[in-house]
Amino acid sequence: MGWSMARLVLGAATALTLPTYAAPIFLTEWNVCSAGGRPYGVTTGGGAVYVTDQVSGVLEKYSSDGVSLGQLVTGLGYPCGIAVATDGTIYIVEHLGARVSRWSSTGVPLGVLDGSFDHPTGIALDPDGTVYVADTGNDRIQKFTPSGEFLESWGARGGNPGQLLNPYGLVVDASHRVYVTEFLGNRVQKFTSTGDLLGVLAGVGVDDGQVITPHGIALDAGGDVYIADNGNARIQILSAEGHFVDKWGVRGNGPSQFGEDSPTDIAISAAGDIFVVDRANCRIEKFAGSGVGVVPNSWSGVKALYR
Numbered sequence: 001m002g003w004s005m006a007r008l009v010l011g012a013a014t015a016l017t018l019p020t021y022a023a024p025i026f027l028t029e030w031n032v033c034s035a036g037g038r039p040y041g042v043t044t045g046g047g048a049v050y051v052t053d054q055v056s057g058v059l060e061k062y063s064s065d066g067v068s069l070g071q072l073v074t075g076l077g078y079p080c081g082i083a084v085a086t087d088g089t090i091y092i093v094e095h096l097g098a099r100v101s102r103w104s105s106t107g108v109p110l111g112v113l114d115g116s117f118d119h120p121t122g123i124a125l126d127p128d129g130t131v132y133v134a135d136t137g138n139d140r141i142q143k144f145t146p147s148g149e150f151l152e153s154w155g156a157r158g159g160n161p162g163q164l165l166n167p168y169g170l171v172v173d174a175s176h177r178v179y180v181t182e183f184l185g186n187r188v189q190k191f192t193s194t195g196d197l198l199g200v201l202a203g204v205g206v207d208d209g210q211v212i213t214p215h216g217i218a219l220d221a222g223g224d225v226y227i228a229d230n231g232n233a234r235i236q237i238l239s240a241e242g243h244f245v246d247k248w249g250v251r252g253n254g255p256s257q258f259g260e261d262s263p264t265d266i267a268i269s270a271a272g273d274i275f276v277v278d279r280a281n282c283r284i285e286k287f288a289g290s291g292v293g294v295v296p297n298s299w300s301g302v303k304a305l306y307r
Helices: 299-305
Strands: 003-008 016-021 025-031 039-045 048-053 058-063 068-073 079-084 090-094 099-103 109-112 123-125 131-135 140-144 150-154 167-172 178-182 187-191 197-204 217-219 225-229 234-238 244-248 265-268 274-278 283-288
Touching: 039 274, 039 283, 048 079, 058 079, 068 090, 079 123, 079 131, 090 123, 090 131, 131 167, 140 167, 167 217, 167 225, 178 217, 178 225, 197 234, 217 265, 225 265, 225 274
Parallel strands: 039 079, 039 265, 123 167
Antiparallel strands: 003 016, 025 283, 039 048, 048 058, 058 068, 079 090, 090 099, 099 109, 123 131, 131 140, 140 150, 167 178, 178 187, 187 197, 217 225, 225 234, 234 244, 265 274, 274 283
8 A cells, every 4th residue: 555644743842744544556357257146256376366156166366467377266056265284274164154164285185164154255264274254144253273174253243242143254463363344244343362352443433444245354563453335435544443544445346446245355365355246247356555553633643663
């Protein structure tokens, strides 16, 4: 993401010049519907981009510039979320198959997670390898070891803080905090790894910092949260505490635009590039990102920026 400079004065302290966010730069796009399907999930790993296609039931691998590297897996049951571990293991959430399947980096089946699901959607990997799954129909989050053994589940159906209504997207930060988007709950919540509520980052609406039917979610290197705000046809960026940072996107089919029922997912590579699934327009849009942090609004925020 591009950046500019801003001056910040705190009390009688000397003014500081700090980096601020600017709109992300559109780099390229590529079609992912050659098989006549519809994309949903995206993730990155090892310099490659992985995309699930719900209708065709396939997982396809691309270079970071959109060159197809082939279909790794076929015959999936309406695949949605996807994650790639550091050892190359691929986890695919099969929404209609009601399972999460594991695959080698070359597409060899490794089994399924030892869980019972109702229309699962999202998946995320903790830096320690723990696997989190959004068990959408059961309004809960399930946890597994990297090899697929069940650990625990948490969540209860409801609209109160700490409850869940159709959890869709997941991401886990370096401190093992879990960020969850809710399709019917129209919000984004943050939890501990054991399901204790840490805060509601975003609620329902069209204003900055509000969401409608949010889907995928990702984190950049600085810890800011990127949300596929599906109902508002945009990507929103919030701080880890829920402060609005930036947004981009409108309904359409041009660069930095998203079609109906889009965007559905977002991923950020180790290089900082941003990949967004524009489901209706059958494409992946790629944006440049720098991971530059938001201007803090307190002295503690300044110290955190320069730690």
